[in-house]
Structures are given as structure tokens and as C-alpha cells.
């Protein structure tokens with residue numbers, strides 16, 4: 466068990482042996498210094514972790530010490546909901562940190578969503594990451610990766626994106642004064658309008674390639690390698706360090722009590738990987754006494770994780786997963802030219818780069834995986850919206866997944882469940898408007914083609930003649946109707 470310092474003050478510099486990078490493959494376990502930016506193991510090509518020597522680092526002895534930092538709002542290290550937890554991700558010297566005030570997010574109970582999912586009132590909580598400056602959880606990871614980029618002297622930063630990573634990257638480049646230049650790769654027609662608008666408006670060089678996210682990611686890795694550009698995708702382990710803090714804020718929102726379940730959508734599997742690491746480290750540090758269960762939810766049109774784990778039994782296996790399973794699956798995708806396809810465009814990913822780290826998180830958190838249809842996603846999204854916190858389709862996969870697990874009896878009504886709402890409703894107005902539209906053609910064009918057949922929770926606009934009596938009659942009918950459940 467590591468020793469705890471009584472102070473919460475950040476160290477003024479980080480010694481090389483206090484934080485370093487290590488290959489996740491237990492057979493390799495190569496290490497390299499924290500100030501290198503290579504994003505895959507130079508020995509074997511596997512993923513890298515950021516590792517700390519907790520025995521020699523000053524970690525507060527109680528989680529509530531982090532909460533106390535809220536009162537020092539003028540200090541950027543305290544007003545950031547990421548860097549408030551500095552001692553739990555101490556890889557960067559404090560004077561290198563790049564922050565735009567990310568992570569000031571909200572954990573809110575929603576009884577309307579609790580009823581929809583089927584758990585007791587008060588037991589369903591929504592962690593609303595749409596409140597971040599760029600409107601999605603990505604800012605948590607981006608502040609960490611940008612701080613690392615500044616540490617290593619990078620200027621040009623790039624990512625492939627289904628939309629939110631590029632939006633966040635563009636915001637960080639334009640909102641800070643460190644000379645960062647944003648280069649983003651997107652697949653053709655694969656990005657929701659709200660997100661594309663952000664990339665363009667914030668001045669990123671936006672390169673649209675023929676293909677989907679998986680193609681764009683392969684290409685940006687090649688380009689970044691060739692040109693020495695800093696890579697901002699979640700294969701970058703520093704991003705995941707920032708994303709750990711979503712879980713710290715969930716615990717903080719619960720008065721430092723551990724929930725029974727954390728349910729998160731799964732795309733490239735950065736969040737699930739980061740959450741597993743966060744809980745593993747907190748347990749190691751003695752700051753929590755148990756780890757919540759993790760549910761990772763795929764969209765049915767992008768269900769690689771679900772297929773590999775549930776149909777093919779792939780596991781972390783203490784650092785040595787049987788990679789022939791995923792290789793055979795990816796070969797099949799190539800052979801049969803299978804492309805990911807879901808209305809939840811943010812998770813329209815067939816080759817999740819963090820697959821192995823996610824398998825590890827599932828082991829740490831006694832996790833489960835499910836896939837949900839676009840119909841379930843859109844219905845859950847409408848229920849979330851009616852409950853007051855708007856989210857984009859991918860985010861609603863968490864609520865749809867919780868409902869599914871409740872129906873299967875895996876989640877109990879008395880369980881306390883936290884669903885992560887990863888991105889804001891305004892990211893993808895097209896999907897939302899189509900669901901609520903009275904125009905069948907619009908519904909069919911956007912959603913019908915995805916297998917969504919009904920809009921059971923639609924709130925359709927009412928067409929009324931421009932006459933006072935007709936308008937008053939309509940409002941009367943609306944006022945007399947029972948409140949929706």
C-alpha cells in the first residue's frame with residue numbers, strides 16, 4: 466500500500482522515474498520516458514500506459530481533499546475538473562498544463578430515465594459530459610494530451626475523428642496561445658453537422674478522405690509518423706489519463722460513494738479503458754474499497770467489442786489476450802467489406818484501437834458488454850431529452866444499454882446506476898429533428914434507412930393555421946393532456 470502525504474499541493478516538477486510509459490503487453494513491458502511522444506511500443510507495437518510510482522508521489526489521503534480545491538476557483542489547476550485531481554495524473558509539470566476550464570460537469574439523478582430503465586427512483590444518475598467547453602467528454606482527454614504536447618514541444622497536432630475529437634482539438638488550438646495548429650481527418654459524409662461546424666469555425670485544417678473513421682485513423686497515424694505530427698487520438702495514453710477524471714467527478718457527485726454500475730457507450734474504447742484504470746489506481750491507493758461494475762455498450766452496427774467478448778470469448782487474460790481472435794474478425798471485415806453503420810455516428814467504429822485496454826477494464830471492473838439497436842438508441846435519447854439533459858445518439862447508448870441489462874436481470878432495481886452522457890444534444894440536430902419530425906420522408910431518410918421504424922417518444926411539431934382561435938384551442942388541448950411519464 467503506498468504512503469499518503471498530507472498535502473494536496475502539486476509538485477513543482479515531475480521526476481522521470483515517478484511517471485513513465487510502459488507497454489501493456491505483459492510479455493514485453495518495455496518502458497520509456499514520459500517525455501516521448503511515440504504512441505505505440507517501440508519494441509512490439511502494442512499500446513502504451515502511463516504508469517506512476519505511487520509509493521513516492523504525494524497523494525491526498527482522502528478523496529474529499531480534491532473537493533476542497535473547488536474553493537480556489539481562480540487557480541486554473543483547481544477550476545479545471547481534470548487538473549483538480551492533479552495528484553492522480555501527475556505526469557506533467559504544472560507549468561506545462563494547457564487548460565480551457567474543462568470538466569466542470571454535472572452528475573444529476575433523473576427519475577424519468579430511472580422509470581424508463583426500470584430502476585428505483587433516485588438510482589439512475591446521468592453524468593453529463595456535454596457541459597464541457599466543446600460539448601463532449603473529449604475535452605477531459607484533450608487537456609491532458611495538449612499538456613503532454615506542450616511538454617514535448619509539439620506544435621502541429623492531428624487526429625482522425627467521428628466528430629467530437631476534432632471539435633475538441635480545434636477548440637483547444639484556437640482557445641490557447643501556445644501556437645498549436647490543428648489538422649483533422651474525417652471520413653466522407655461521416656460526421657454530424659454540429660461537430661463539423663465546430664472544426665471549421667475554430668479554424669482547423671479539415672481533410673476529408675474517401676472512407677470511414679477506421680480508414681481516417683489508419684491514414685492519420687501514417688501521416689503523423691511521416692511528418693512528426695503529434696497524434697491526438699485515444700491511442701495516445703495521455704488522453705486517457707485525462708479521461709480518468711470523469712470517474713473521479715462521478716464519485717465526487719455521489720459524496721465519494723462507489724455506484725453499483727457505470728454504463729458507457731463504446732466506440733474506440735478510450736473511456737472504458739480510462740475508467741478501468743481510474744478505479745484500479747484508486748483501489749491500489751486505498752482511496753476506494755470496492756470497484757463498480759462497468760457496462761460497455763456498442764451500437765449494433767458497430768459491435769466489434771460485443772462480438773469478440775460475448776461470441777468469441779476474448780478476454781484480457783492477464784495481459785496476454787488471444788489476438789488470433791481479433792485478427793480473424795478483422796480479416797473477415799476486410800474480406801466481406803463490412804463497414805460500421807449506425808445512427809450513433811460517434812461510435813461508428815469497427816476497429817477500436819483501445820480494444821485490449823478495454824478488455825483489461827472489463828476484467829478489473831467485472832464488466833459486461835452489450836449491443837443495442839439504433840431504435841433503442843433513439844428511443845432512449847428521446848427519454849433523456851424529455852428528462853432535461855439533451856444528448857447525442859451515441860451517448861444514449863448508455864441508457865439503452867442500462868435498460869437492456871435491467872430487462873435481463875443483470876442490473877437490479879435497487880442498483881445505483883450511472884450512465885455517461887458523452888456528448889451534447891446539439892452535436893447532431895439532424896438525428897433529433899428527424900425523430901420528432903411529422904414529415905415521414907425526413908424520418909425515413911435519416912432514421913428509416915438505419916432500421917429505426919418508430920418514434921414512440923416523439924414530440925411532433927403541431928401545424929396550426931395562423932389564426933388566434935386555432936392557436937388558443939391548440940394550447941388548451943396541450944394544457945389539458947396528461948403530463949408525459
Ligand SMILES: Cc1ncc(COP(=O)(O)O)c(C=O)c1O
Nearest residue numbers: 629732733734735736811887888
Ligand atoms: C459522443 C461520443 N460518445 C462515445 C464515444 C466513444 O468513446 P470511446 O472512443 O472512448 O469508446 C465517442 C467517440 O468519439 C463520442 O464522441
